[in-house]
Amino acid sequence: MPPHGPRRVGQTAAVNAYLWITVVSLAAWAWLLLGQGFFWRTDVRLPPRREPEAWPSVCVVVPARDEAAVLPDSLPSLLAQDYPGRAEVFLVDDGSTDGTGELARGLSRRHGGLPLTVDSPGEPPAGWTGKLWAVRYGIGLARARGPEYLLLTDADIAHAPDSLRELVAAAEAGGFDVVSQMARLRVASLWERLVVPAFVYFFAQLYPFRWIGRKGARTAAAAGGCVLLRAGMAEKARIPDAIRHAVIDDVALARAVKGVGGRVWLGLADRVDSVRPYPGLGDLWRMVSRSAYAQLRHNPLLLLGTVAGLALVYLVPPAAVVVGAAGGDAATALAGAVAWVVMAGTYLPMLRYYGQPLWLAPLLPFTAFLYLLMTVDSAVQHYRGRGAAWKGRTYSRPDAVPDEG
Structure with missing residues (x-):
């Protein structure tokens, strides 16, 4: 056996593993781009209107x-x-x-x-x-x-x-029985620029607006x-x-x-704005973490799946570019770069909607990492008895309260 043979085999296996993980991430982005209700588009605004003959109260x-x-x-x-x-x-x-x-x-x-x-x-x-x-x-x-x-x-x-x-x-x-608009959130501070457009982007990814309004x-x-x-x-x-x-x-x-x-309709707003400021990271962190674990129904398995999914979809592409470039693995670096470009490209419409500079698009993995940490923190606070806290109140998980029928 040649010198260092087992080490070379191990290195080859690691390179192959990196490549396959990156390919899976790229495939996920291909699906998100085309198969998730075109969630990344920002053209879902109020549906065609017609003034009624008699305006309802x-x-x-x-x-x-x-x-x-x-x-x-x-x-x-x-x-x-x-x-x-x-x-x-x-x-x-x-x-x-x-x-x-x-x-x-x-x-x-x-x-x-x-x-x-x-x-x-x-x-x-x-x-x-x-x-x-x-x-x-x-x-x-x-x-x-x-x-x-x-x-x-x-x-x-x-x-x-x-x-x-x-x-x-x-x-x-x-x-429609419900017509809802996602208010345009305030974007002024540095942290608001990094976090707020991504908040709406992630929400639309979970709940594609086009699917909601479909019969x-x-x-x-x-x-x-x-x-x-x-x-x-x-x-x-x-x-x-x-x-x-x-x-x-x-x-x-x-x-x-x-x-x-x-019937329910949901879209982005042109005439509705939030005036609440979230100037610091701590303010935004509390906004997200207070309900993130509730979104996962306080389920540890869903939490693990969410963390793994965020890492695979948002963190693997830039990591693959770095690892591939450092290790001379052109295929891994290329696959990671393509996934990263697709990711950034889907984020551009949301940045335009919020009037933000487009150079923020490649920073989406960093923001996703923050959301990953906020989600984990939400679970930690829940198990410490401080979950879902808002303005002096802390709410129990749904199965911990009496059912009044």
Whole structure:
């Protein structure tokens, strides 16, 4: 046997293993590019609209907990809606300690516009998240007005003056029970530039927008910041009672509606913007990690699969380029480079949508690595009893709360 024969065999096996792993990653990107509902395109906007002869009545429900910092930039935009039908706003103060309720009343007096009701439901009972308890209370107030639609929107969301008109027109024209828009998130700081567009990109990869709006499709999701919901469908699907313990309530709402035969549409927004800042990495980390493990149904096997999948799809291509170039393995380096180029290419439309420099596209593996760490941290915090924490509340996993039937 030649000198160092076993070592050479081992090195050859390692090179082959690197190559095959990279080829699998490249195949995954070929599938994502063509077979995952063209998730990377950003042209799914409000469907064709047609103004109804008679505009249906709408009640807007805004759950708010300690939102005094953002309310001056969001609530006036709701009050100023240019809507031809009857509409009013219900802001539900979910136990705020910063004067959110009084500030809302003051903004209404100052700006006028749509009628505003401010009320508070008290602390949520066991088995309810605070937001959904507030939504339930707000829907209860709204039902006394007999609305045909409910607009569920967050306290940090600003709407263009024609936002409500466009949402209702799209729902009426398309026969949708839910029309939801993913608000354009704030992108100003360095960390927001790195993380926020990727957040929407990853969401669209999990829930391709084209599949959601297709008749008969099982894929269901919504964006909680802006959900127009038919009031009759809310009763039929038992919203929000049926999803009362959901941390990721928007996806749960869409599934509940589709579960009773409703139609859902979700796309990117042109007239709806989030005004909440996430200037530092810590702010963004908490936003993602508070619900990441809940997204995986608190399942350790799903966590392992997600970590492995993120590594294979996002981390292997740049690693293959480095390993292949360093070891003189041109095939591995080439396969990794092609996968990396495809990855960056699918990210470009989202960067354009957010008005960000295109040189950020090759940095997507770094951002994916951050998301991997956030997901693991979410699981760690869950098992330490601090998972799904938000504004002073920590929520149990769904099977740990009583079922009220």
